Amino acid sequence: VRLNEDDMEFDMIGIDAAIANSFRRILIAELPTMAIEKVLIANNTSIIQDEVLAHRLGLVPIRVDPRLFDYLSENDQPNEKNTVVFKLHVQCKRGSPRITVKSDALKWLPNGSELVKETRNATSDSSSKPETYTYFGCSQETIPEFVKNPIIPKYPDIIVAKLGPGQEIELEAHAVKGIGKTHAKWSPVATAWYRMLPEVVLLEDIEDDLAEELKSKCPVNVFDIEDLGKGRRRATVARPRACTLCRECIRGDDWEKRVALRRVKDHFIFTIESTGALPPEVLFTEAVKILEDKCERVITELS
Amino acid sequence: MEHGSFTDNSAATFSLTDEDHTIANAVRFTLNQDPRVTFCGYSIPHPSEARVNIRVQTTGDPAREVLKDACQNLMLMCRHVRCTFDKAVEDFKASNAVKAMKIDSQDSSGDDSEESE
Numbered sequence: 001v002r003l004n005e006d007d008m009e010f011d012m013i014g015i016d017a018a019i020a021n022s023f024r025r026i027l028i029a030e031l032p033t034m035a036i037e038k039v040l041i042a043n044n045t046s047i048i049q050d051e052v053l054a055h056r057l058g059l060v061p062i063r064v065d066p067r068l069f070d071y072l073s074e075n076d077q078p079n080e081k082n083t084v085v086f087k088l089h090v091q092c093k094r095g096s097p098r099i100t101v102k103s104d105a106l107k108w109l110p111n112g113s114e115l116v117k118e119t120r121n122a123t124s125d126s127s128s129k130p131e132t133y134t135y136f137g138c139s140q141e142t143i144p145e146f147v148k149n150p151i152i153p154k155y156p157d158i159i160v161a162k163l164g165p166g167q168e169i170e171l172e173a174h175a176v177k178g179i180g181k182t183h184a185k186w187s188p189v190a191t192a193w194y195r196m197l198p199e200v201v202l203l204e205d206i207e208d209d210l211a212e213e214l215k216s217k218c219p220v221n222v223f224d225i226e227d228l229g230k231g232r233r234r235a236t237v238a239r240p241r242a243c244t245l246c247r248e249c250i251r252g253d254d255w256e257k258r259v260a261l262r263r264v265k266d267h268f269i270f271t272i273e274s275t276g277a278l279p280p281e282v283l284f285t286e287a288v289k290i291l292e293d294k295c296e297r298v299i300t301e302l303s
Numbered sequence: 304m305e306h307g308s309f310t311d312n313s314a315a316t317f318s319l320t321d322e323d324h325t326i327a328n329a330v331r332f333t334l335n336q337d338p339r340v341t342f343c344g345y346s347i348p349h350p351s352e353a354r355v356n357i358r359v360q361t362t363g364d365p366a367r368e369v370l371k372d373a374c375q376n377l378m379l380m381c382r383h384v385r386c387t388f389d390k391a392v393e394d395f396k397a398s399n400a401v402k403a404m405k406i407d408s409q410d411s412s413g414d415d416s417e418e419s420e
Contacts, residue, residue: 003395010391012384018332019380025325281392285385292381294326295374298319302371 007190007273008280011197013266020194020268026287027192029180032066033277034084035059036173036185040113043170048161056160057088057173058185060103061275063154064175066188067286072176078113084151084175085109092163099163104156106173113172154276188283190273197267198243201260202235211235214259220244241269315366317357323347327355333373333380339364 002009012020039054046053064084072082086106092099161169180187200222214235215223224238243261272280319327327345334343334357342360359366 003392015384016332018328022325022329030325284388288381288385288388291326291329292378295378295381298326298330299371299374301319302367
C-alpha cells in the first residue's frame with residue numbers, strides 16, 4: 001500500500017495470527033544491526049558524564065548494511081570484518097559560545113582504531129606499528145560497498161552532547177553487530193506493528209435520517225450515503241480500512257442492533273518503520289529468512 | 304531433547320533450548336493444522352530461562368516425525384510468503400515508477416498492492 005525509504009505498510013491476507021506475531025517479534029528483536037558498543041574515551045571535560053555519553057552514542061542509528069559484517073564474540077579480536085570505528089573530537093574554545101555536538105560529528109575511520117594501546121613490554125620493537133585497539137588487516141574503504149557510500153550515522157542532526165567554553169570531548173566508538181534481544185539499540189525498526197482489518201457490517205438497512213446520523217457519527221468517515229432514487233438514501237460502508245474501531249457508531253440507543261463491528265480474522269495490515277540501516281522491505285524479507293532458519297535448526301536438532 | 308515413554312512413540316514432549324514464543328507459537332499453529340495430531344501445545348517453564356516445551360500427541364505416528372513435518376510446512380509457508388511479498392513489492396515499485404514518469408500533476412493516490420496466500 002505504501003512504501004517509502006523509511007517506512008512501509010502492506011496487507012497480508014490468509015495468514016494466521018501466530019505467524020504474523022512471529023514476524024513482528026523477529027522484526028523487533030532478532031534482526032541484526034550495527035550499533036556502537038564500546039566507547040574509548042580519551043578526554044571528556046564536558047558536563048555530560050562518560051557513561052551517559054556512551055549510552056547516547058549507542059542509540060544513534062548507523063547507516064550500514066549489517067549483513068556485510070560478522071558477529072564479534074568475547075574472544076575475537078576486533079578486525080575489519082566485525083567492527084566499525086568512529087571518532088568524535090569536538091572542542092569549544094574559550095570565548096566562543098556554546099556548541100551543540102550533533103551526530104554528524106562522528107567521523108568514520110576506515111583504517112581502524114587510532115588510539116594506541118599502552119604496552120608495558122619494554123622489549124617491544126619500536127620500529128613496528130604501535131598497537132591499537134583494533135586489528136584491521138585491510139582498510140574498510142577497500143570493500144566495494146563502502147567506496148561509494150561511506151558509513152555515517154543515518155540522521156546527522158541527533159544531538160549527542162552540549163559543550164560550554166573550554167570543554168572538549170575526544171573519543172573513539174566501536175560499533176558491532178548485535179540483535180535487539182540483548183539491547184534495544186540493536187533493533188532495526190523504530191517499531192513494527194500489525195492490526196487486523198476491521199469489518200463493519202450493517203445488520204439492517206439504514207435509511208434517510210438514520211443514515212445521515214450514522215455518517216456524521218463516525219470521526220473518520222467510514223460511511224457514505226448512496227442514493228437509492230425516489231429520494232431515499234442508504235448508508236454504505238465505504239472505507240472499512242480507515243476504521244479505528246472507536247465504537248462511536250454504536251453508541252446511543254439501538255445502534256448495537258444495526259451496526260456490527262468485527263475484525264476479519266486473517267487479514268493483517270502490517271506497518272514497519274525502519275530506523276534506516278536497511279529499507280523496510282528488505283527488513284521483512286530478512287525476518288522471514290530468519291524464521292526459516294530457526295525452523296531448520298529445530299529440524300536438525302530433532303534428527 | 305525429547306522426554307516421552309519408550310513404548311509409546313506417538314506422544315512426546317520436546318524441550319528446545321534458546322527459543323521463545325516466536326517460534327513456539329508458529330510451530331504450534333502448524334501442528335494444529337496437521338490431521339494426525341490429537342493434542343499439541345507449548346509452555347515456557349520459566350520466563351527467565353530461554354526454554355520451550357512442546358507437547359505433541361498423535362494418532363499413532365511417531366511424534367518426532369510429525370513435529371519435523373510441521374517445521375517443514377512452516378518453512379514452506381515462509382518461502383511462499385517471501386516470494387509473494389517480493390513480487391508484490393516489485394509490482395508496487397513498478398507501478399509507482401510509471402506514475403512518477405507522468406509529467407502532468409495528477410494527484411496520485413497510493414496503490415493497493417495486496418497479496419494473498
